[in-house]
Amino acid sequence: MSDPRETQYDKLPAGRRAGELTLRELLRFGWRQITSMRTALVLLLLLALAAVPGSIVPQEGVDALAASRWRDDHPRLAPVYEWLGLFDVYGSVWFSAIYLLLMISLVGCIVPRTLVYWRAMRAQPPRAPRNLSRLPDAASYRTDESVDEVLARARTVLGRRHRVRKAEEGAADGAVSAERGYLREAGNLVFHLSVVVVLVGFAIGGLFGYKGGVILVTGDGFGNTLTSYDDFVPGSLFTPDQLDPFSFTVEDFEVDWLLSGRAAGQARGFSADVRYRETRDAEEERYDLRVNHPLTIGDTDIFLIGHGYAPVVTIRDGEGEIAYNGPTIFLPQDQSLFSFGVIKAPSAEPQEIGLEGVLYPTFGMTEEGDPVNLLGKAVDPLLSVLVHAGDLGMDEGASQSVYVLDKGDTEQVEDEDGKPLRLDLRPGDTVELPDGLGSVTFEGLEDWQRIQISQTPGKLIALGGVVMALVGLLGSLFIRPRRVWVRARQDGDGTLVEVAALDRSGGGDVVPVLEDLVAALRGDERGNQPPETKRDGTS
Amino acid sequence: MTDAAWETLSNQAVAVCGVVYFLALISHLVQWTALRKLPVEAGAEAPAPVAVGAGAPSVVEDTAAHEPDVERRTALFGRLGLLLTVIATAVHLVALVGRGMAADPNRVPWGNMYEFTLSGTFVVSLGYLLLNRRFGLAWMAPIVVGFVVVVLMVDVVWLYDPVAPLSEALYSPWLVIHVVSAVIATGAFTLGGICSVLYLVKERRPARTTGYLARVPAPAALDRISYRMHAFGFPVWTFAVLITGPIWAHQAWSSYWSWDPKEVWAFITWVVYAAYLHARATAGWKGRNAAMLALLGLATLWFNFIGINFFSTTSQHSYAAPAVAEVGKVSVEAPASAGGELAQPLGR
Numbered sequence: 001m002s003d004p005r006e007t008q009y010d011k012l013p014a015g016r017r018a019g020e021l022t023l024r025e026l027l028r029f030g031w032r033q034i035t036s037m038r039t040a041l042v043l044l045l046l047l048a049l050a051a052v053p054g055s056i057v058p059q060e061g062v063d064a065l066a067a068s069r070w071r072d073d074h075p076r077l078a079p080v081y082e083w084l085g086l087f088d089v090y091g092s093v094w095f096s097a098i099y100l101l102l103m104i105s106l107v108g109c110i111v112p113r114t115l116v117y118w119r120a121m122r123a124q125p126p127r128a129p130r131n132l133s134r135l136p137d138a139a140s141y142r143t144d145e146s147v148d149e150v151l152a153r154a155r156t157v158l159g160r161r162h163r164v165r166k167a168e169e170g171a172a173d174g175a176v177s178a179e180r181g182y183l184r185e186a187g188n189l190v191f192h193l194s195v196v197v198v199l200v201g202f203a204i205g206g207l208f209g210y211k212g213g214v215i216l217v218t219g220d221g222f223g224n225t226l227t228s229y230d231d232f233v234p235g236s237l238f239t240p241d242q243l244d245p246f247s248f249t250v251e252d253f254e255v256d257w258l259l260s261g262r263a264a265g266q267a268r269g270f271s272a273d274v275r276y277r278e279t280r281d282a283e284e285e286r287y288d289l290r291v292n293h294p295l296t297i298g299d300t301d302i303f304l305i306g307h308g309y310a311p312v313v314t315i316r317d318g319e320g321e322i323a324y325n326g327p328t329i330f331l332p333q334d335q336s337l338f339s340f341g342v343i344k345a346p347s348a349e350p351q352e353i354g355l356e357g358v359l360y361p362t363f364g365m366t367e368e369g370d371p372v373n374l375l376g377k378a379v380d381p382l383l384s385v386l387v388h389a390g391d392l393g394m395d396e397g398a399s400q401s402v403y404v405l406d407k408g409d410t411e412q413v414e415d416e417d418g419k420p421l422r423l424d425l426r427p428g429d430t431v432e433l434p435d436g437l438g439s440v441t442f443e444g445l446e447d448w449q450r451i452q453i454s455q456t457p458g459k460l461i462a463l464g465g466v467v468m469a470l471v472g473l474l475g476s477l478f479i480r481p482r483r484v485w486v487r488a489r490q491d492g493d494g495t496l497v498e499v500a501a502l503d504r505s506g507g508g509d510v511v512p513v514l515e516d517l518v519a520a521l522r523g524d525e526r527g528n529q530p531p532e533t534k535r536d537g538t539s
Numbered sequence: 540m541t542d543a544a545w546e547t548l549s550n551q552a553v554a555v556c557g558v559v560y561f562l563a564l565i566s567h568l569v570q571w572t573a574l575r576k577l578p579v580e581a582g583a584e585a586p587a588p589v590a591v592g593a594g595a596p597s598v599v600e601d602t603a604a605h606e607p608d609v610e611r612r613t614a615l616f617g618r619l620g621l622l623l624t625v626i627a628t629a630v631h632l633v634a635l636v637g638r639g640m641a642a643d644p645n646r647v648p649w650g651n652m653y654e655f656t657l658s659g660t661f662v663v664s665l666g667y668l669l670l671n672r673r674f675g676l677a678w679m680a681p682i683v684v685g686f687v688v689v690v691l692m693v694d695v696v697w698l699y700d701p702v703a704p705l706s707e708a709l710y711s712p713w714l715v716i717h718v719v720s721a722v723i724a725t726g727a728f729t730l731g732g733i734c735s736v737l738y739l740v741k742e743r744r745p746a747r748t749t750g751y752l753a754r755v756p757a758p759a760a761l762d763r764i765s766y767r768m769h770a771f772g773f774p775v776w777t778f779a780v781l782i783t784g785p786i787w788a789h790q791a792w793s794s795y796w797s798w799d800p801k802e803v804w805a806f807i808t809w810v811v812y813a814a815y816l817h818a819r820a821t822a823g824w825k826g827r828n829a830a831m832l833a834l835l836g837l838a839t840l841w842f843n844f845i846g847i848n849f850f851s852t853t854s855q856h857s858y859a860a861p862a863v864a865e866v867g868k869v870s871v872e873a874p875a876s877a878g879g880e881l882a883q884p885l886g887r
């Protein structure tokens with residue numbers, strides 16, 4: 001702790017017992033504690049410690065699904081964790097408390113130091129200590145030059161890269177004082193200040209930003225209004241008028257499938273051909289939306305983050321009417337896009353029809369005769385579904401996931417042998433359902449893309465803050481502030497010159513500095529005896 | 540050369556450099572055992588490296604001056620060890636290049652943990668070689684080489700993965716910058732951490748006059764070298780995890796900071812090293828406590844590098860685990876059963 005204030009206790013006024021503090025003293029004491037560097041240190045360590053649970057317990061904001069799964073698996077612990085805020089560590093009271101305290105401490109540290117720095121900047125380098133040779137790093141030599149000559153040279157030599165103390169009238173102490181490295185403290189201040197800036201930027205993003213997602217089948221349009229999103233997570237100060245009035249359509253989607261080599265079957269080079277308008281009546285523009293290549297419209301960023309298949313199915317009901325027609329999003333279960341989904345036809349007569357099953361983009365059989373998906377690319381797609389008939393529970397008003405079938409009031413449709421009826425359909429296939437329920441046609445496959453749309457205001461503030469922090473840090477770590485003194489005095493028939501340097505950063509080594517300085521001072525006087533350098537190896 | 544040939548070359552190079560590192564280790568051990576019985580003369584303790592500058596007399600020459608035989612032997616083994624380390628590091632580089640060339644398309648060799656660790660150890664070794672003269676690190680040789688041998692072994696035995704293309708998100712110039720800086724910082728922190736360990740050991744028995752410890756620089760000097768390594772590593776780490784990392788994350792995952800476990804631990808590492816720098820500036824925390832903090836930082840660093848991948852499955856850093864599909868964000872209403880592994884992630 002470089003701050004001497006912290007160890008200094010105020011003298012108690014008479015008439016009060018030791019340990020008794022007035023409110024003011026208490027506040028002042030508290031303030032000193034909180035702005036002390038030891039507190040900063042402890043708070044930093046606490047912050048590190050507090051961040052740990054968030055990497056172990058699934059976080060609501062990072063992976064909501066894992067979090068809810070964890071809750072289901074640990075019914076006894078979950079409420080406790082909930083109470084402790086462990087599912088949202090980085091938004092929890094205790095985590096916030098730590099970093100807010102750190103910020104207060106930081107500001108309490110920066111402000112006074114800036115004032116001190118401001119004064120130091122305008123002050124003269126301090127006078128040379130009386131006895132230079134007592135300093136840890138000092139050197140001396142003798143010369144025939146006069147005291148004035150030596151000091152004048154010292155001024156020019158040091159003047160190049162130091163601030164030199166003005167020569168004093170009268171009180172000529174026969175010494176030159178010089179100092180350099182003022183920017184170190186500036187760097188330090190900038191660094192600490194920018195920590196605050198980063199936090200502000202980060203907070204703005206969290207409060208005013210939003211993040212939403214939508215799944216679009218190729219060709220579908222998207223207009224940027226709240227109702228268009230499948231999921232939407234706004235910051236607490238978000239207002240809907242922040243939504244930029246753009247619209248876009250994915251015209252075409254391509255995946256580059258690796259078909260040979262070790263990585264055969266892997267997908268690469270996802271690319272969506274997007275047509276968009278910045279506002280309702282703006283010109284239509286094109287963008288090649290890819291991973292690592294988001295589209296930015298106004299303050300909004302649009303990312304391509306997922307894809308899959310949507311089988312196009314037509315369901316005709318018992319009366320021959322089309323009860324359902326269109327692409328239905330199936331959700332991939334693994335990297336190979338083997339997908340699961342449900343198709344609902346609530347308007348079918350006489351009975352509502354629901355299909356539930358899987359999609360094999362490239363169907364195959366194992367040697368044991370089990371069905372298997374061979375490839376993510378849709379080379380030979382097969383839709384394999386079970387059929388349910390009855391009340392799908394869709395008119396009860398309660399919202400229902402489009403990815404699950406409510407089978408509470410339905411019956412599974414069976415084939416002639418009384419086994420569950422399984423429809424295995426290739427594109428173009430139509431199958432009649434038993435009992436006059438209707439028919440199902442698998443028309444073909446479409447692609448869908450998952451698009452993430454977000455606004456992160458303040459991200460440039462945060463970025464600027466970190467860059468500033470880095471610059472400040474470099475200054476703070478690598479600029480070496482030091483003071484250098486040269487004193488010359490008449491000694492017998494020659495002049496004794498003493499040189500000393502003091503590193504003020506605690507990490508520097510000034511021996512080479514001294515050597516260079518002595519060499520420069522002696523200039524061309526070669527052949528003199530070497531200076532006596534003394535060095536105290538521990539500092 | 541075909542990709543398969545490059546891969547074979549890389550695997551062979553890893554084996555060769557492992558063996559050569561091992562020989563270097565032996566050679567350094569011979570060097571230091573020969574010195575074991577020789578007392579270090581008063582004042583001949585390895586000079587504070589910072590004070591020395593390039594071309595300072597090495598420890599070996601200092602101490603063995605009176606025993607020409609031992610002197611010759613130790614000098615010989617010392618030089619042999621260094622030479623072997625240089626060779627091993629060069630072969631190590633070949634292994635890395637081979638990995639990159641084996642992938643189709645060619646790429647930087649940072650696709651998975653195996654390659655990552657291969658690069659990390661390379662940087663440790665290279666860093667040691669580069670700084671050896673400047674800081675007089677001869678005494679560090681057995682530790683650095685030993686460390687590299689052990690980590691390489693772990694890498695080959697437990698982390699090996701065949702060459703595979705990077706997932707899509709990893710194709711970004713930011714990956715290169717991000718990873719290069721992260722690996723460099725890791726190397727610097729590791730070297731600094733080694734100094735801190737020695738500091739702690741040495742500080743407890745400062746008065747030893749024989750053996751390896753006696754030839755390690757004085758605690759104050761160790762502390763200073765350690766500080767320098769950390770002071771170098773910290774800004775680089777800041778650049779890696781707080782600038783390039785978020786920029787890349789923003790492009791690839793749509794969120795510049797999402798408290799993903801890798802990010803959390805990178806942040807923890809950063810905070811601990813910030814605490815270390817503070818501790819060094821705080822009187823009561825200098826030296827011993829600062830060294831402990833440095834080691835705590837190193838522990839979090841390597842835990843993040845390797846450990847977290849086995850610990851947490853939600854990391855988006857896809858070299859951590861075979862990408863499990865992006866979960867949960869697809870539909871807020873999708874229940875766990877159906878909504879399980881939902882949308883196919885693009886290159887997570």
Ligand code: HEM
Nearest residue numbers: 035036037040102105106109188195476477813816817820
């Ligand atoms: C987020 C919180 C903080 C971080 C990340 C941080 C980081 C750092 C770093 C990396 C340094 C090293 C610079 C150097 O070695 O010169 C440093 C120095 C310093 N910090 Fe902080 N700091 C934080 C909070 C604080 C607080 C709250 C205080 C005040 C109580 C403080 C006071 C100082 C001081 C006085 C130095 C200079 C030490 C010296 O002169 O060498 N820091 N800080």
